[in-house]
Amino acid sequence: MTGKEYRTITDVKGPLVFLNKTEPVAFGEIVELRLTDGTMKNGQVLDTSDDQVIVQVFEGTASIDKQTGIKFLGDVFKLPVSTDMIGRILDGAGRPRDGGPAIVADEMADIIGAAINPYSRQSPSSFIQTGISAIDACTSLVRGQKLPIFSASGLPHNDIALQIARQAKLVGSDDDFVVVFCAMGITAEEYNFFVHDLERTGALENACLFVNLADDPAVERLITPRLALTAAEYLAFEHDYHVLVIYTDMTNYCESLRQIGAAREEVPGRRGYPGYMYTDLAMLYERAGLVKGKKGSITQFPILTMPGDDITHPIPDLSGYITEGQIVISRELHQKGIYPPINVLPSLSRLMNAGIGDGKTREDHKSVSDQLYAAYAQGRELRGLVAIVGEDALNERDLQLLKFADIFENQFLRQSRDEDRSIGEGTLDYAWELLSNIDTKYLVRLDQKWIDKYHPTDKKE
Amino acid sequence: MEVNPRQNKGSELKMSEENGVIYRISGPVVTAVGISPRMYEVVRVGDEGLMGEVIELHGEQSVIQVYEETSGVRPGEPVIRTGQTLSVQLGPGLLTKIYDGIQRPLPELEKTMGVFIKRGVDADGLDLEKIWDFNATAKAGDSVSSGDVLGTVQETKTIEHRVMVPPGTSGVIKSINSGKFNVTQNVCTLEDGTEIQMMQKWPVRTPRPFTKKHAPEVPLQTGQRILDFLFPLAKGGTAGIPGPFGSGKTVTQQQLAKWSDADIVVYIGCGERGNEMTEVLDEFPHLMDPKTGEALMNRTTMIANTSNMPVAAREASVYTGITIAEYFRDMGYDVALMADSTSRWAEAMREISSRLEEMPGEEGYPAYLSSRLAEFYERAGRVETLAGGDGSVSVIGAVSPPGGDISEPVSQGTLRIVKVFWGLDAGLARQRHFPAINWLNSYSLYPPSLDQWYRDNIKSDFPEIRTEISALLQVEAELQEIVQLVGSDALPVDQQLTLEVARMIREFFLQQNAFHDVDTYSDLKLQYNMAKAILSFQEESKKAIAGGAALEDVVNVPARTDLMRGRFESGYEDKIDQMLEAMNKQIADTMEAN
Numbered sequence A: 001m002t003g004k005e006y007r008t009i010t011d012v013k014g015p016l017v018f019l020n021k022t023e024p025v026a027f028g029e030i031v032e033l034r035l036t037d038g039t040m041k042n043g044q045v046l047d048t049s050d051d052q053v054i055v056q057v058f059e060g061t062a063s064i065d066k067q068t069g070i071k072f073l074g075d076v077f078k079l080p081v082s083t084d085m086i087g088r089i090l091d092g093a094g095r096p097r098d099g100g101p102a103i104v105a106d107e108m109a110d111i112i113g114a115a116i117n118p119y120s121r122q123s124p125s126s127f128i129q130t131g132i133s134a135i136d137a138c139t140s141l142v143r144g145q146k147l148p149i150f151s152a153s154g155l156p157h158n159d160i161a162l163q164i165a166r167q168a169k170l171v172g173s174d175d176d177f178v179v180v181f182c183a184m185g186i187t188a189e190e191y192n193f194f195v196h197d198l199e200r201t202g203a204l205e206n207a208c209l210f211v212n213l214a215d216d217p218a219v220e221r222l223i224t225p226r227l228a229l230t231a232a233e234y235l236a237f238e239h240d241y242h243v244l245v246i247y248t249d250m251t252n253y254c255e256s257l258r259q260i261g262a263a264r265e266e267v268p269g270r271r272g273y274p275g276y277m278y279t280d281l282a283m284l285y286e287r288a289g290l291v292k293g294k295k296g297s298i299t300q301f302p303i304l305t306m307p308g309d310d311i312t313h314p315i316p317d318l319s320g321y322i323t324e325g326q327i328v329i330s331r332e333l334h335q336k337g338i339y340p341p342i343n344v345l346p347s348l349s350r351l352m353n354a355g356i357g358d359g360k361t362r363e364d365h366k367s368v369s370d371q372l373y374a375a376y377a378q379g380r381e382l383r384g385l386v387a388i389v390g391e392d393a394l395n396e397r398d399l400q401l402l403k404f405a406d407i408f409e410n411q412f413l414r415q416s417r418d419e420d421r422s423i424g425e426g427t428l429d430y431a432w433e434l435l436s437n438i439d440t441k442y443l444v445r446l447d448q449k450w451i452d453k454y455h456p457t458d459k460k461e
Numbered sequence B: 001m002e003v004n005p006r007q008n009k010g011s012e013l014k015m016s017e018e019n020g021v022i023y024r025i026s027g028p029v030v031t032a033v034g035i036s037p038r039m040y041e042v043v044r045v046g047d048e049g050l051m052g053e054v055i056e057l058h059g060e061q062s063v064i065q066v067y068e069e070t071s072g073v074r075p076g077e078p079v080i081r082t083g084q085t086l087s088v089q090l091g092p093g094l095l096t097k098i099y100d101g102i103q104r105p106l107p108e109l110e111k112t113m114g115v116f117i118k119r120g121v122d123a124d125g126l127d128l129e130k131i132w133d134f135n136a137t138a139k140a141g142d143s144v145s146s147g148d149v150l151g152t153v154q155e156t157k158t159i160e161h162r163v164m165v166p167p168g169t170s171g172v173i174k175s176i177n178s179g180k181f182n183v184t185q186n187v188c189t190l191e192d193g194t195e196i197q198m199m200q201k202w203p204v205r206t207p208r209p210f211t212k213k214h215a216p217e218v219p220l221q222t223g224q225r226i227l228d229f230l231f232p233l234a235k236g237g238t239a240g241i242p243g244p245f246g247s248g249k250t251v252t253q254q255q256l257a258k259w260s261d262a263d264i265v266v267y268i269g270c271g272e273r274g275n276e277m278t279e280v281l282d283e284f285p286h287l288m289d290p291k292t293g294e295a296l297m298n299r300t301t302m303i304a305n306t307s308n309m310p311v312a313a314r315e316a317s318v319y320t321g322i323t324i325a326e327y328f329r330d331m332g333y334d335v336a337l338m339a340d341s342t343s344r345w346a347e348a349m350r351e352i353s354s355r356l357e358e359m360p361g362e363e364g365y366p367a368y369l370s371s372r373l374a375e376f377y378e379r380a381g382r383v384e385t386l387a388g389g390d391g392s393v394s395v396i397g398a399v400s401p402p403g404g405d406i407s408e409p410v411s412q413g414t415l416r417i418v419k420v421f422w423g424l425d426a427g428l429a430r431q432r433h434f435p436a437i438n439w440l441n442s443y444s445l446y447p448p449s450l451d452q453w454y455r456d457n458i459k460s461d462f463p464e465i466r467t468e469i470s471a472l473l474q475v476e477a478e479l480q481e482i483v484q485l486v487g488s489d490a491l492p493v494d495q496q497l498t499l500e501v502a503r504m505i506r507e508f509f510l511q512q513n514a515f516h517d518v519d520t521y522s523d524l525k526l527q528y529n530m531a532k533a534i535l536s537f538q539e540e541s542k543k544a545i546a547g548g549a550a551l552e553d554v555v556n557v558p559a560r561t562d563l564m565r566g567r568f569e570s571g572y573e574d575k576i577d578q579m580l581e582a583m584n585k586q587i588a589d590t591m592e593a594n
């Protein structure tokens, strides 16, 4: 049935083409469209029956008319994968973008990606030191985790992602990460920023880029992350690489999803996004992890910009429901001139407990992290109160906590873009030093045994 | 265990000869023509024989939800009837297992297809080959009917499996033998020739029968202070845990799975993370059941249909789980079932419904959402079993409201039915106050029916102590409003003390670290003693202050910190009285200092 070209388009709506009278076409089959001027486009079957086939066109439907020829290629979307992808820049549909040769396939991999059997997973538990205190102390990352960055326009999420990509390492191991970078609808300027940084640090040789920019077809964005993850799975599970997948911007991906939903006249879920967006996003995010019997791993860093800085917007909301925590970038801290402006309060790493503690980071890590949170949270709350009643109304404990909130932001959070703090001295010892600004009796989250051992002035020696 | 590609679950099924063909494929929904199956009948779809279930019949067309990925499937491929409705296999071998939403054992799937779940492979829910030691307890000549126990099998170290007469069967036993059998061999024959095996099948969408429902009157003890003490769940009761992402639904559910004093636990991971299931699989074999001293895994069955696994199987997963729970209830056990998250189940319904182009209700959910929720929770309860015993299924459902706003249909539909509401609060989670259950808006409707039990089994004034603790928290909330305006120093000293006492309730009693070896579990007696200690602190402080002591000195006595930190040390239950005495003495001493 391949080879036969149909000219039976009945309707064109948004990114969708409707045609009838075809041979049986497979659900998910890929499609080639030949326009009357000879231009070629690609698409995928979204709905198929004896009477009608609906095709989603990746490059958009501009210039398509009823004379357009449509060929079904007999198979679902597959990506040629090989270790030669490392060091390459590909476009949003997996074709070379760097002027290099086509990837010679070692294997053709189905881009939908089968679900990992939950029984076959291995729990992530190896601490990754990012060298950023806020993350290492309070939202520790482990290998195989999916930890998105919730940001908003105009905030330095890209710097943070790059700093993590540069500095991420397993303490006591020299296994390096391979970076798979996936751009979805970002501007050329943002893209250049990433590429220059990766070039500058030599990381580009150890990276594979899939790039769909703002002026590239919007619908193509729906497959770009699937290509990136397919490459990541191949590298991790066939070739034992530890892969760090950074994708940005998930918000653009979700907009494309919404566009398809609208064109299909589906009943929308919340704020116009498709009801199946949770499942769709899960099909991406769940492709992180470790599996039994394989050495490699996939760690994901999706970046998304929250529309209107609103964390309850469906895009961050549904992401947060799937990922294993989130790192939240704060406009308020950014405006105070603090880099990295990470608000640790709404940030969370759910796999942290498995990755920290004795033999992994340090025995006191959990205690310290809990205490930092508690003290900072209370200090910030007191700021609100002080604004109303003034400092005079505060008792001693409250005054100390109030002051600590500033210390935490200006000293603990703040670090430079190339400052790589070690977890022990750079981060945990520093935290103790800063916590000693509060009377020990108010530090109720700290186990006495850690106070005895680590408190800079109250320790027993 | 034998895994048969493209074969029917349960080898003795008679396949109907009737064949049809696929007309249309739209994601997980496939339309077939040329067959006339029954509603909810299981069919085999396409060349690969994917498993599906008929969910709508109209005209010539049968609409099928398919439990596996459908890409690559074409119109014109065959659809074959099986004559069976979606059922689970019940019998020895359910415990310690992990299944997908349609009861395929995940380890078996791994054996045949490796770490990624491919499709078109079937596997029996029970190991049909495994030989069990059947110990007949009924004897020839006994007259038996549905639900009566014929014999037992030691299924795991701690759980005795009671082999029952399947529902709808009765008669006089002609022969019955103890001995070694697999689950498909006959263990018992009735006078009328009916042969009974250890395995029975039950359609998942139909509740299993029982004699009658009883009012619950025994608490499900969970070891979680805020739950047991303030908002208890009864054995056979229902609870909902709504909360935004990261607020602690899963941790709470896992705590219940670990520490609640149920005999059997069914844990359903419905559309959630793969790693969370792995965590349970890693931990449970090593965690000790406080009741039996054996590994928790012995009493546990898991269903894992993660967010990236097919949505139709996700929809089925809660039914698979609750049917297994009812089956153990019928043996006379107390079963606790956790479903994390019921919102993902509802979303699966929504997705299928929208593919069917049904008229949508609120927020695109099908109009039958609330009745499906009600039917599900209605399968909980404490019952008199067909055999005359006492068994229960408690159901605890997590709810994941978009944006954490519980005015949405799934939360509302759940709250209308469940008797316990544990409301998780993003603000508390952000302050790392865990469990982040809001003590002001959560509730339980069970205390009136449980109070007698507490009086008889824990302490005669248990309900009164609970009332005092809740009242203090209410008063604190009112005082906090004033503090927000004027600061705490402006309050009279007795109110300042009330704030300190309430703070102690929150930080010492309500907060409980699930990840701390000791703090993770407190039994009811200890909970009572801790609550009493707080009230005693209030009492003694009042006296001291009346005697001239400064509030500041009273609240800062070192022995109070010791008492509070003590809960992280093992053997606390033996030390708390002494620590309390030391605290009270130091508080009394603050009077003399002045």
Ligand SMILES: Nc1ncnc2c1ncn2[C@@H]1O[C@H](COP(=O)(O)OP(=O)(O)OP(=O)(O)O)[C@@H](O)[C@H]1O
Binding pocket: A320, A321, A322, A348, A349, A350, A351, B243, B244, B245, B246, B247, B248, B249, B250, B251, B252, B272, B400, B434, B435, B436, B512, B513, B514, B515
């Ligand atoms: N009782 C507890 N003790 C200590 N930490 C807790 C407790 N409850 C929750 N947490 C913390 O909160 C985090 C998130 O909890 P959890 O995974 O249960 O959230 P959730 O409500 O299930 O979120 P989601 O809807 O995204 O699945 C945990 O990883 C843990 O760090």
Ligand SMILES: [Mg+2]
Binding pocket: B249, B250, B251, B272, B340
């Ligand atoms: Mg959860």
